[in-house]
Amino acid sequence: MSQPSSSPPSKRLEVVDTVVIRFAGDSGDGMQVTGSKFSTESALAGNDIATLPDYPAEIRAPAGTLAGVSGFQLHFSSKKVLTPGDAPGVLVAMNPAALRANVGDLVAGGILILDGDAFSKSNLAKAGYADHPAKTGELARWRVFEIPMTRLTTKALSDMDLPQRSMVRCRNFFALGLCSWLYQRSTEETQRWIAARFKKTPALVEANTRVLKAGWNFGDTTELFGTRYEVRPASIAPGLYxxxxxxxxxxxxxxxxxxxxxxxxxxxxxxxxxxxxxxxxxxxxxxxxxxxxxxxxxxxxxxxxxxxxxxxxxxxxxxxxxxxxxxxxxxxxxxxxxxxxxxxxxxxxxxxxxxxxxxxxxxxxxxxxxxxxxxxxxxxxxxxxxxxxxxxxxxxxxxxxxxxxxxxxxxxxxxxxxxxxxxxxxxxLAGEPASFRTQAEGFQPYLRDPDTLARPWAKPGTPGLEHRIGGIEKDYDSGNISYAPANHERMVRVRAQKVARIADSLAATEVTGSELGEAVVVGWGSTFGAIEEAVERLNAEGLAIGHVHLRWLSPLPKDLGKVLRRFRTVIVAELNLGQLVRLLRDQLTIDATAINKVEGLPFTAAQLTETIRAVTAQRRREERR
Amino acid sequence: MSLAETPSGARDDGELGDAAKLTRKDFESDQDVRWCPGCGDYAILAQVQKLMPELAVARENTVFVSGIGCSSRFPYYMNTYGFHGIHGRAPALATGLKLARPELSVWIVTGDGDGLSIGGNHLIHLLRRNLDVNVLLFNNEIYGLTKGQYSPTSRQGLVTKSSPLGVVDPPFDVASLALGAGATFIARTVDVESRHMLEVLRRAALHKGTSFVEIVQNCPVFNDGVHEELTDRAIKNDHQLLLEHGKPLLFGEGLRKGIRLRADLSPEVVSLDEVDIGQIALHDETSPVMTQLLARLGRQGLPMPLGVLRCVAGVPRYEQAVRAQVVEARAAKGAGDFDALFRSGETWTVG
Missing domain, CATH: 3.40.50.970 (Thiamin diphosphate (ThDP)-binding fold, Pyr/PP domains)
Structure with missing residues (x-):
C-alpha cells in the first residue's frame, strides 16, 4: 500500500511539522496495537516520535463504559520530539465512551474521527450522553468525521466465512488504514506484522489486511477528506534505531x-x-x-x-x-x-x-x-x-x-x-568489572578502600575469608558486633561519607537553555521532556531561562549550588507537592519556587511554559518594588 | 567419614581434600557465645559444630543464615560464612544466595517467632519450593530476646508478659504446617538429646531439598521446663516416640507400648502385653498419611514422635530447576548476545 497514491487532484496536500494523535476505544478494541503500529510507521517514515499508552486499571472494565476506555497517544514530527505531546490535534474515538473521556483534550479545530456505528442508543447511554453529541452541537469546535467503520469493516469481509464478532474485531485496522492514508504512511510494515501475528490463522491475516486496505482506500476514494498531510523526516542522528x-x-x-x-x-x-x-x-x-x-x-x-x-x-x-x-x-x-x-x-x-x-x-x-x-x-x-x-x-x-x-x-x-x-x-558501552577480595592476609570484612570507602566484597567459597555480617552495628576495624558508642557514630558517619563520595565521580552539572540569567528550572526524572520543551519556547520568546535536570538525587552534584546561584530565581517543577524543593533547601540552603502537579498525569509543555512565564513575571514585579 | 551420600557444598570429584582434616574446633568462631547460662542453644551449637567436620564440606563453602531472635545469633559462633539478617527473612536471603550459588551448603537458623510468626510466609514458600537448604527451627515456645512474650507455638493458657490471663490463640502444629507446605524432609529432635540430635542433623544435611528440623529447645529464663515431658529422665520414655523408618511405633519402658491404628486410622496406645507386635503401625518416612498422623500425635496426649517424620528423595530442587532453565535457554538460543538483543525488535535506519 505504499503504492503511489491515486488521490484525485481535488485533494490538497498540506505540510505540517508536528502531529499529536490519540487513538481511543474500549479496552478490547485493540487501540494499543493501532497506536503502536502507527508509531512504527511514523518512525519508519523518518519522523521523531514519542508515545504514551493510557489504559484503565481494570483489565476488562464493562465494555462501552468510561472506565473501560483505553488510549494511545503518539507525537510525531519533522522536528525534535521531547514528549508524547500536550493536547492531541487528532482524536480517533471508536465509541461514545472513548469520545467522552478524551474529547476535552482535543485542541479546538482538531480532527475528530468517529466510528459512527458505535454510537448506538445503549452505547451513548453508557457514556452518559442523552443524544448523539454530533447532533447536539457539542462537537462544533472540532472537525468531525463520522465514518461507519463497523459496517465498512464487515462489508469488506462479507465474502469471508468469519463470525460477525471476529469481523468487528478487525475495525481497529480500518482506523489505522485511514490514518495511514491521511498522513501518507506506508503500511508495508504493518502488513508484515499482521502476517506474523496471525500466522496460525490465515483467515485473520487475510481479514485484517483487507480491512487495513479498506481503511486506506476509504480515505483515498471518498470525498470526505479534502486534505492529506505530510510530516517530513526529522533531522535525527544517523544510525540504527x-x-x-x-x-x-x-x-x-x-x-x-x-x-x-x-x-x-x-x-x-x-x-x-x-x-x-x-x-x-x-x-x-x-x-x-x-x-x-x-x-x-x-x-x-x-x-x-x-x-x-x-x-x-x-x-x-x-x-x-x-x-x-x-x-x-x-x-x-x-x-x-x-x-x-x-x-x-x-x-x-x-x-x-x-x-x-x-x-x-x-x-x-x-x-x-x-x-x-x-x-x-x-x-x-x-x-x-x-x-x-x-x-x-x-x-x-x-x-x-x-x-x-x-x-x-x-x-x-x-x-x-x-x-x-x-x-x-x-x-x-562503558563499564568496570567488579573485583572480589581473595587475599586472606589482612582481611577484615569492614576495612575500607581509601578512595571509595567501600568495604571488600568477599564471597562465600573464598578460603580464608570466612566472615559474618548482619544488621547489628559492626566494629570499624574488625567487623565484629560492637555496641560501643563512639564506634557507632564513626560507622554512621562513614556510611554517609561513602555515599557522598559518589559525587566525586559525577559529571559537571549541565545547563540547557540560558547559561545564566533570569531563572533556572530544576527538574528530575520523567519531567525532562516537558521542561526542556517549555524552556525552549521561553528562550524563543527571549527569556533568559535555563534548565537543570538532576540525574543523581543522592548525592547531589557538588557544583549544583554554584550553578543554580548563577540565576536570579530557582524554580523546581515536579509531580508532587514539593519534594525536590525540600531537598534543595535542606542540602543547599537554596530557596526555590515550586511548580507542582499531582493529578496522576505528566506536565504538558504548554502548562509549564505558562506557569514558568507567570512565575518569572511575578519575580520581576517583586524586584521592581 | 562414613557418609554414603555427599551433602551440598562438598567437592564434586568425591574427594575430601583438606576438608577431611577439619575438626570441630575449626568451626568455632573467635566470638564469645552469649546466650543465657543453661540455654538449650549451647547444646545445639555443640552438635552442629560436631557434625560439620563429618560432612567434609570446606568451611568456605558453608553459610549460616539467620533472622532475628536468640537462635539467630547462631551464625556469629560458626567459623564459616554467615549472614545475620532481619526478622523472619532468613529464607528469603538464603533463597537468593542459593540461586546465585547452588554449590554452597546453606543452613538457616531460626526460631518459633522468627520462622513461624513474622517469617511464616517465607518459611512455607521455602518448603514448597524445596530449595536445597537445611532449616533448624529452635522451638522454645516463647519470645526470648524481647523478654518473654508468647509465640505462635506457645500453648493455650500460658501466662506470659503479654498474656497475663493466659494465651488465647491456639498454637501452630509445626510438623503439620511443614507437611501442608509440601516439605520433603521433616524431623524433630530435642536440645538435650545430643546423640539423637546429631543423627537427625546428619540426615538433614544429606537430604537433597529443604530439610526442616524442629529442635525442641528449653528457654531457662522465660519458659523453663516447657518440654519437661520430653526431657525429664523419670518420665520421658513414656512421652518420646523414637522413629525409625520401617520399624513399629514403639515407646515406653522397654519399648512395651505401641501405636495401633483403628479402622478410621485414628491412633491408640496399646501394650505389647496385650497385643501382638504385628498390630503396631510401621513408620514410613515416605507416606504423607503417616507423617500427618505422627505430626498430630504429641497433641493428643499420645507420645511425641522424635526423629525423621518425613523424608522423600528425588523431588526436584528449586535452585536446580531454576538453573536448568538458564541452561535450556542457552541450548535453545545460544549464549546471550547483547547486540542481537538490541536489534531484536523492529529497527530502522536513519541517515
Missing part, C-alpha cells in the same frame, strides 16, 4: 550493567503495576545467565536480591511505591551490610494503593530519607524512556563500586512510554 519502552530499557540496562561488571544478575520481584514488565522482560532472557525469582512477597524479593549479592551476584529488585514501603527494612540491611544492590521504583500515584496506572514523582523523599536510622542510599533518576537504559547501567556500576544499595527512580510515564533508541554497540 529501535523503539523501546522505559521498562524494557530498564531491564536491558540492568542486564548490560551486570554483564559489564562480569556479574550474574539475580532479580527478585513480586508482581506490581507498573513495574511487572521489567520482570517479564528479564525472565525472557535467561540465556544471558539472568536468574529471575518471582517471590512470595516484596520483602522476599529484596531479601533474595540481598542474599544473591552476598553470594557474589548483583542482586536487583524492582517495585512501585507500596512495594518500596515493604522493602524499607531490607534496604536498611543492605546499607548496614554494605552489599551492592539495585532497587528500582517505578513510581505511581500514591499514597497507599493510590493510582496504580498513573504517574507521579512523590517517592523522592521516601527514596532519599525514608528508612529507620541514619540510612544513606544512592538515588538516581531516569529522565526519558531510553535514559532508563543508561541510568540502570549506572545504578549497577555504582552499587558495585561503592558497595551500596542504589535506588533507581523511574515512573509509570517512563515505564510505558516509548521512544526511538539509537542502538549502541555493546562493546562501546
Amino acid at each position: 529501535t523503539s523501546i519502552t522505559g521498562n524494557q530499557a530498564t531491564a536491558w540496562g540492568l542486564m548490560a550493567g551486570a554483564a559489564k561488571a562480569g556479574l550474574q544478575l539475580v532479580y527478585g520481584s513480586y508482581p506490581i503495576t507498573p513495574a511487572s514488565e521489567i520482570l517479564h522482560e528479564l525472565c525472557a532472557h535467561k540465556q544471558f545467565g539472568v536468574v529471575t525469582f518471582q517471590a512470595e512477597d516484596e520483602i522476599a524479593a529484596i531479601g533474595a536480591a540481598i542474599g544473591a549479592s552476598f553470594g557474589g551476584a548483583i542482586g536487583v529488585t524492582a517495585s512501585s511505591g507500596p512495594g518500596l514501603a515493604l522493602k524499607t527494612e531490607a534496604i536498611g540491611l543492605a546499607v548496614m551490610t554494605e552489599l551492592p544492590l539495585v532497587v528500582v521504583n517505578v513510581q505511581r500515584g500514591g499514597p497507599s494503593t493510590g493510582l496504580p496506572t498513573k504517574t507521579e514523582q512523590a517517592d523522592l523523599l521516601q527514596a532519599v530519607y525514608g528508612r529507620n536510622g541514619e540510612c544513606p542510599v544512592a538515588v538516581i533518576a531516569a529522565s526519558t524512556p531510553t535514559d532508563c537504559f543508561d541510568a540502570a547501567m549506572e545504578a549497577v556500576q555504582t552499587a558495585v563500586k561503592y558497595m551500596t544499595p542504589v535506588i533507581l527512580l523511574t515512573d509509570g510515564y517512563l515505564a510505558n512510554g516509548a521512544q526511538p533508541w539509537k542502538i549502541p554497540n555493546f562493546a562501546d
Whole structure:
C-alpha cells in the first residue's frame, strides 16, 4: 500500500511539522496495537516520535463504559520530539465512551474521527450522553468525521466465512488504514506484522489486511477528506534505531550493567503495576545467565536480591511505591551490610494503593530519607524512556563500586512510554568489572578502600575469608558486633561519607537553555521532556531561562549550588507537592519556587511554559518594588 | 567419614581434600557465645559444630543464615560464612544466595517467632519450593530476646508478659504446617538429646531439598521446663516416640507400648502385653498419611514422635530447576548476545 497514491487532484496536500494523535476505544478494541503500529510507521517514515499508552486499571472494565476506555497517544514530527505531546490535534474515538473521556483534550479545530456505528442508543447511554453529541452541537469546535467503520469493516469481509464478532474485531485496522492514508504512511510494515501475528490463522491475516486496505482506500476514494498531510523526516542522528519502552530499557540496562561488571544478575520481584514488565522482560532472557525469582512477597524479593549479592551476584529488585514501603527494612540491611544492590521504583500515584496506572514523582523523599536510622542510599533518576537504559547501567556500576544499595527512580510515564533508541554497540558501552577480595592476609570484612570507602566484597567459597555480617552495628576495624558508642557514630558517619563520595565521580552539572540569567528550572526524572520543551519556547520568546535536570538525587552534584546561584530565581517543577524543593533547601540552603502537579498525569509543555512565564513575571514585579 | 551420600557444598570429584582434616574446633568462631547460662542453644551449637567436620564440606563453602531472635545469633559462633539478617527473612536471603550459588551448603537458623510468626510466609514458600537448604527451627515456645512474650507455638493458657490471663490463640502444629507446605524432609529432635540430635542433623544435611528440623529447645529464663515431658529422665520414655523408618511405633519402658491404628486410622496406645507386635503401625518416612498422623500425635496426649517424620528423595530442587532453565535457554538460543538483543525488535535506519 505504499503504492503511489491515486488521490484525485481535488485533494490538497498540506505540510505540517508536528502531529499529536490519540487513538481511543474500549479496552478490547485493540487501540494499543493501532497506536503502536502507527508509531512504527511514523518512525519508519523518518519522523521523531514519542508515545504514551493510557489504559484503565481494570483489565476488562464493562465494555462501552468510561472506565473501560483505553488510549494511545503518539507525537510525531519533522522536528525534535521531547514528549508524547500536550493536547492531541487528532482524536480517533471508536465509541461514545472513548469520545467522552478524551474529547476535552482535543485542541479546538482538531480532527475528530468517529466510528459512527458505535454510537448506538445503549452505547451513548453508557457514556452518559442523552443524544448523539454530533447532533447536539457539542462537537462544533472540532472537525468531525463520522465514518461507519463497523459496517465498512464487515462489508469488506462479507465474502469471508468469519463470525460477525471476529469481523468487528478487525475495525481497529480500518482506523489505522485511514490514518495511514491521511498522513501518507506506508503500511508495508504493518502488513508484515499482521502476517506474523496471525500466522496460525490465515483467515485473520487475510481479514485484517483487507480491512487495513479498506481503511486506506476509504480515505483515498471518498470525498470526505479534502486534505492529506505530510510530516517530513526529522533531522535525527544517523544510525540504527529501535523503539523501546522505559521498562524494557530498564531491564536491558540492568542486564548490560551486570554483564559489564562480569556479574550474574539475580532479580527478585513480586508482581506490581507498573513495574511487572521489567520482570517479564528479564525472565525472557535467561540465556544471558539472568536468574529471575518471582517471590512470595516484596520483602522476599529484596531479601533474595540481598542474599544473591552476598553470594557474589548483583542482586536487583524492582517495585512501585507500596512495594518500596515493604522493602524499607531490607534496604536498611543492605546499607548496614554494605552489599551492592539495585532497587528500582517505578513510581505511581500514591499514597497507599493510590493510582496504580498513573504517574507521579512523590517517592523522592521516601527514596532519599525514608528508612529507620541514619540510612544513606544512592538515588538516581531516569529522565526519558531510553535514559532508563543508561541510568540502570549506572545504578549497577555504582552499587558495585561503592558497595551500596542504589535506588533507581523511574515512573509509570517512563515505564510505558516509548521512544526511538539509537542502538549502541555493546562493546562501546562503558563499564568496570567488579573485583572480589581473595587475599586472606589482612582481611577484615569492614576495612575500607581509601578512595571509595567501600568495604571488600568477599564471597562465600573464598578460603580464608570466612566472615559474618548482619544488621547489628559492626566494629570499624574488625567487623565484629560492637555496641560501643563512639564506634557507632564513626560507622554512621562513614556510611554517609561513602555515599557522598559518589559525587566525586559525577559529571559537571549541565545547563540547557540560558547559561545564566533570569531563572533556572530544576527538574528530575520523567519531567525532562516537558521542561526542556517549555524552556525552549521561553528562550524563543527571549527569556533568559535555563534548565537543570538532576540525574543523581543522592548525592547531589557538588557544583549544583554554584550553578543554580548563577540565576536570579530557582524554580523546581515536579509531580508532587514539593519534594525536590525540600531537598534543595535542606542540602543547599537554596530557596526555590515550586511548580507542582499531582493529578496522576505528566506536565504538558504548554502548562509549564505558562506557569514558568507567570512565575518569572511575578519575580520581576517583586524586584521592581 | 562414613557418609554414603555427599551433602551440598562438598567437592564434586568425591574427594575430601583438606576438608577431611577439619575438626570441630575449626568451626568455632573467635566470638564469645552469649546466650543465657543453661540455654538449650549451647547444646545445639555443640552438635552442629560436631557434625560439620563429618560432612567434609570446606568451611568456605558453608553459610549460616539467620533472622532475628536468640537462635539467630547462631551464625556469629560458626567459623564459616554467615549472614545475620532481619526478622523472619532468613529464607528469603538464603533463597537468593542459593540461586546465585547452588554449590554452597546453606543452613538457616531460626526460631518459633522468627520462622513461624513474622517469617511464616517465607518459611512455607521455602518448603514448597524445596530449595536445597537445611532449616533448624529452635522451638522454645516463647519470645526470648524481647523478654518473654508468647509465640505462635506457645500453648493455650500460658501466662506470659503479654498474656497475663493466659494465651488465647491456639498454637501452630509445626510438623503439620511443614507437611501442608509440601516439605520433603521433616524431623524433630530435642536440645538435650545430643546423640539423637546429631543423627537427625546428619540426615538433614544429606537430604537433597529443604530439610526442616524442629529442635525442641528449653528457654531457662522465660519458659523453663516447657518440654519437661520430653526431657525429664523419670518420665520421658513414656512421652518420646523414637522413629525409625520401617520399624513399629514403639515407646515406653522397654519399648512395651505401641501405636495401633483403628479402622478410621485414628491412633491408640496399646501394650505389647496385650497385643501382638504385628498390630503396631510401621513408620514410613515416605507416606504423607503417616507423617500427618505422627505430626498430630504429641497433641493428643499420645507420645511425641522424635526423629525423621518425613523424608522423600528425588523431588526436584528449586535452585536446580531454576538453573536448568538458564541452561535450556542457552541450548535453545545460544549464549546471550547483547547486540542481537538490541536489534531484536523492529529497527530502522536513519541517515
